[in-house]
Amino acid sequence: MKLLSLARRWETVLAAVLAIVLGTAAWLDPAFMALSTQLELSTHAVELLIVALPMTFVILSGGIDLSVGSSLALAAVIFGLSYEAGAPVWAASVLGVLTGSLCGIVNGAFIAGARVHPLIVTLATLAAYRGLAEGISLGRPISGFPDRFLAIGEGSVGGVPYSLLIAVAAVLAFALTSTRTVFGRRVYAIGSNEIAARYAGVPIARMKLWLYGIAGTVAGLAGIIHVARRNTAKADVLPQVELDVITAVVLGGTSIFGGRGSVVGTVLGVLVIHEVREFVGWRWQRDELILVVVGSILIVSVLAHNLVARRAR
Amino acid sequence: MKILTQVLITAIMATVMAFTATAVATGAVEPSPSKRITICLLPKKKGLPYFTTCSKGAQQAADELGDVELIYDGPTDGSPEKAASMVDRWALRGVDVIAVSPNDPEVLGQAMKKAREKGIRVITWDADAAPATREFMVNQATAREIGHALVDAMAKDLGSDQPEGKVAIITATLTAANQNEWIKYMKERLEKYPKLTLIATKPSNEDQRLAFQIAQDLMKAHPDLKGIFGISSVAFPGAAEAVKQAGNSGKVLVTGLATPNDMKAYVKDGTVKSVVLWNTVDLGYLTVHAAHALATGTLKPGQTSFTAGRLGERKIEGDQILLGQILVFTKDNIDQFDF
Numbered sequence: 001m002k003l004l005s006l007a008r009r010w011e012t013v014l015a016a017v018l019a020i021v022l023g024t025a026a027w028l029d030p031a032f033m034a035l036s037t038q039l040e041l042s043t044h045a046v047e048l049l050i051v052a053l054p055m056t057f058v059i060l061s062g063g064i065d066l067s068v069g070s071s072l073a074l075a076a077v078i079f080g081l082s083y084e085a086g087a088p089v090w091a092a093s094v095l096g097v098l099t100g101s102l103c104g105i106v107n108g109a110f111i112a113g114a115r116v117h118p119l120i121v122t123l124a125t126l127a128a129y130r131g132l133a134e135g136i137s138l139g140r141p142i143s144g145f146p147d148r149f150l151a152i153g154e155g156s157v158g159g160v161p162y163s164l165l166i167a168v169a170a171v172l173a174f175a176l177t178s179t180r181t182v183f184g185r186r187v188y189a190i191g192s193n194e195i196a197a198r199y200a201g202v203p204i205a206r207m208k209l210w211l212y213g214i215a216g217t218v219a220g221l222a223g224i225i226h227v228a229r230r231n232t233a234k235a236d237v238l239p240q241v242e243l244d245v246i247t248a249v250v251l252g253g254t255s256i257f258g259g260r261g262s263v264v265g266t267v268l269g270v271l272v273i274h275e276v277r278e279f280v281g282w283r284w285q286r287d288e289l290i291l292v293v294v295g296s297i298l299i300v301s302v303l304a305h306n307l308v309a310r311r312a313r
Numbered sequence: 314m315k316i317l318t319q320v321l322i323t324a325i326m327a328t329v330m331a332f333t334a335t336a337v338a339t340g341a342v343e344p345s346p347s348k349r350i351t352i353c354l355l356p357k358k359k360g361l362p363y364f365t366t367c368s369k370g371a372q373q374a375a376d377e378l379g380d381v382e383l384i385y386d387g388p389t390d391g392s393p394e395k396a397a398s399m400v401d402r403w404a405l406r407g408v409d410v411i412a413v414s415p416n417d418p419e420v421l422g423q424a425m426k427k428a429r430e431k432g433i434r435v436i437t438w439d440a441d442a443a444p445a446t447r448e449f450m451v452n453q454a455t456a457r458e459i460g461h462a463l464v465d466a467m468a469k470d471l472g473s474d475q476p477e478g479k480v481a482i483i484t485a486t487l488t489a490a491n492q493n494e495w496i497k498y499m500k501e502r503l504e505k506y507p508k509l510t511l512i513a514t515k516p517s518n519e520d521q522r523l524a525f526q527i528a529q530d531l532m533k534a535h536p537d538l539k540g541i542f543g544i545s546s547v548a549f550p551g552a553a554e555a556v557k558q559a560g561n562s563g564k565v566l567v568t569g570l571a572t573p574n575d576m577k578a579y580v581k582d583g584t585v586k587s588v589v590l591w592n593t594v595d596l597g598y599l600t601v602h603a604a605h606a607l608a609t610g611t612l613k614p615g616q617t618s619f620t621a622g623r624l625g626e627r628k629i630e631g632d633q634i635l636l637g638q639i640l641v642f643t644k645d646n647i648d649q650f651d652f
Contacts (some may be wrong), residue, residue, distance in 0.1 A: 037405050044398050139516075140488055143419040154427070230397060232419040238394060282402050285386040287359055287395065 010253035010305055014268040017301060021272060025279045032282050039159055043229060045274035046163040047072070047222040047238065049267070052248045053174040054215040056266040059249055060178075061211055062191040062258030063111065063118040068219040069241040070129035071103035073234075075223035077133040080142030080233025089149045093224050100220015101213055103129055108212030112205040118212075126242065133235035141234040145227070153229030163225050170218070175263040187211070191258025248273050251301055272297065351382040351408040352604045354597070355399060357416035357440065358391035358519075362572050363546045363593055364414075366652035367439070370597030377622055378605050384408070391519065393417035397424040404428035410604040413447070414439035418490055422446040434607050438600040440491050444632065448607065448614065451600045452633045453591040456491070460498025462639045463568065466587040467540050468506050470566050477508040478539030481531050483524050483552050483569075485545035487516045492544055499542070512538075517548040524551025528567075532559055543569035549588075553579040573642045573650040580644050588642040594652055596636055599624060603634050 026033040051068050058065045079096030083089055103125065110121040155162050178184040186207055189197040198204050227233045252269030254261025276297060280290045354371050356364035368385045375383035384403070388395035393416050401424055403411050411433055415421035418441070425435045425446040438451040454462075468476050482499070484492045496514060503509055512535060517524035524547060532538055532555070541556065543549030549569035553576065556565045562584040570590055579585040602621035606612035612619050618626050619634070628635045642650065 031406065040401070040405060044401070139486065139518075141417065141419055230394065230420045231423045232393075232417065234417075239390075239392060278402065281399065282406065285353075285384045287386055287389045287399075291389075 011265050018272050021275050041278050042164050043161045046167045047226050049167050049270045050170045051222050051245045052266050054218045055245050055249050059254050060191045061187050065215045066122040066242050067125040070126050071100045071216045071219040072223040074129045074133040075100040075220035076227050076233040077137045096224045097220040101217040104213040104216015108209035112208035137235050141232050143232045178263050349380050349382045350608045353384045353403045353411045355413045356387040357414050359387035359389050366593040367597035370594035371601045374598045374601035393420040400424040404431045404433050409608045410434045412436050412438050412600050412604050415442045418442040449632050451603050453596050453636045454639050456494035457498045460495045461502045462589050464499050464502035466568050470586040479512045480540040482514040482542045483517050483548040519547050521547050521551040524548040525555045528552040528555035540566045546571045550575050553584050557584045573647050580647050
């Protein structure tokens with residue numbers, strides 16, 4: 001009976017999918033599964049993973065944030081420009097992350113204060129933030145950052161990349177917040193039934209301001225990590241990453257209508273997408289194939305999810 | 314019953330995965346047991362006719378050499394991040410040579426540096442990155458040759474020794490290293506034709522619709538515009554289409570860089586008189602020969618020439634391996650080329 005309820009959980013299904021992917025990879029090309037290879041390739045997914053964490057919270061609360069990729073780009077550009085203007089690299093980094101926070105708070109203010117639907121607000125800021133980044137940098141790439149800064153993106157301790165350590169810390173923080181804190185329970189409460197949550201005394205507006213603020217802040221952090229990894233701050237970094245992020249969260253089992261889902265699911269969703277992408281790229285050297293395979297896995301997974309959900313009811 | 318469903322779902326997914334795997338495995342590049350040389354050729358953007366023709370030449374060279382495993386892959390959306398991830402993966406796989414046409418010299422340069430630290434031989438082709446990131450660059454033509462050829466073609470098309478009028482440039486992006494070098498030498502050459510005035514240099518961001526629109530705007534703002542240079546394979550057809558649709562064929566001349574197949578229709582209807590390019594098939598061919606020679610040790614720093622199959626002796630200037638033959642396609646010869 002316990003086994004049955006375990007099998008009903010979406011996370012279990014995803015873990016099985018991941019196991020199949022990794023098993024197939026190990027069978028076809030053992031070199032891909034070497035620990036050192038996996039650790040080095042993991043840096044390709046760090047931005048996706050850490051941005052997907054607050055996105056999980058936002059979607060759990062019944063909202064959406066389409067502007068994370070643009071906030072990330074704006075943070076990267078502000079970081080690059082302020083470093084170029086002579087700011088110390090740490091100060092420029094802080095400024096970059098704060099830029100992300102500001103982007104998120106502006107979203108939150110419109111959503112919580114002016115009560116505009118998050119889809120509309122963030123669709124607008126998706127264009128606005130990216131446009132702002134293009135405008136103030138004139139589309140010019142900025143590079144030439146000091147090595148000690150690039151170490152955030154490329155350095156490692158005992159073979160484990162620093163950026164992966166940051167990601168793991170972020171995963172733990174978000175996972176614990178979602179299950180062990182009042183904040184986390186409130187996120188679920190808002191997503192399940194906002195009116196009920198309000199009558200239960202949940203400060204809806206303040207919570208939303210926090211949620212979008214955190215999403216922007218983490219996007220800013222991801223922007224800085226990305227610059228450190230590729231040594232370039234540019235307005236068009238990671239185009240359409242917001243879609244990858246939302247895809248990973250939804251694949252992770254979080255209901256797009258809010259209220260149901262988990263951080264663990266999101267992590268598994270990111271891992272499935274990451275491993276499939278990397279392995280298809282590794283093995284078959286055809287970029288166009290990656291989209292096809294990731295797309296098929298998505299469709300099959302969503303179909304499977306619906307089946308599992310119907311059974312569970 | 315429910316457990317059965319779960320098992321079923323897992324089985325279905327496994328089958329789909331396995332199916333996908335076998336379906337694509339037919340075209341898989343098998344790692345070779347003997348001393349084959351694996352050469353990876355990375356274009357700026359996969360699927361552009363320009364790069365597809367380069368890959369044809371590359372495959373010819375690989376077939377001729379016999380011991381080459383050629384991998385041709387690049388981002389289908391031209392994203393530098395994806396291109397850099399590919400270089401990362403190839404480096405981890407331990408291929409012999411990676412030949413990169415960087416769509417962003419900094420982003421790719423960083424990945425190329427890491428690959429070199431792993432002992433992979435790295436060269437650039439078609440476009441360059443910082444010298445420390447690669448050993449050689451396979452250069453289709455010097456920026457000087459290209460810049461001068463473009464301006465000379467325009468002058469000739471305008472039809473007199475001292476052509477007069479306003480001309481404009483539509484480039485790729487304002488940061489594109491290749492294009493900026495060409496523009497520098499175009500300006501140098503324009504001094505030879507003092508009555509030609511360059512009124513604007515506009516980016517098209519590798520977007521044909523944008524190039525089309527910019528050409529329209531230029532013609533509106535300057536009714537006496539005589540010529541437009543479209544100096545990327547995307548800007549050129551975009552500008553030509555705008556001139557044609559405005560009914561200005563022959564009045565506003567368009568010249569630039571693109572593959573002959575892209576421009577044939579415009580050359581035939583008189584919108585374009587000259588198309589400037591190098592032989593892209595030969596560029597891919599030369600790149601694979603250079604990569605092979607580097608891996609086998611026949612190409613070393615300091616050499617001033619090397620032999621590249623059917624192309625014979627090719628000149629090397631410093632760390633630049635030169636293809637060195639600019640082609641000008643006109644209505645008289647364009648039908649002889651199919652790429």
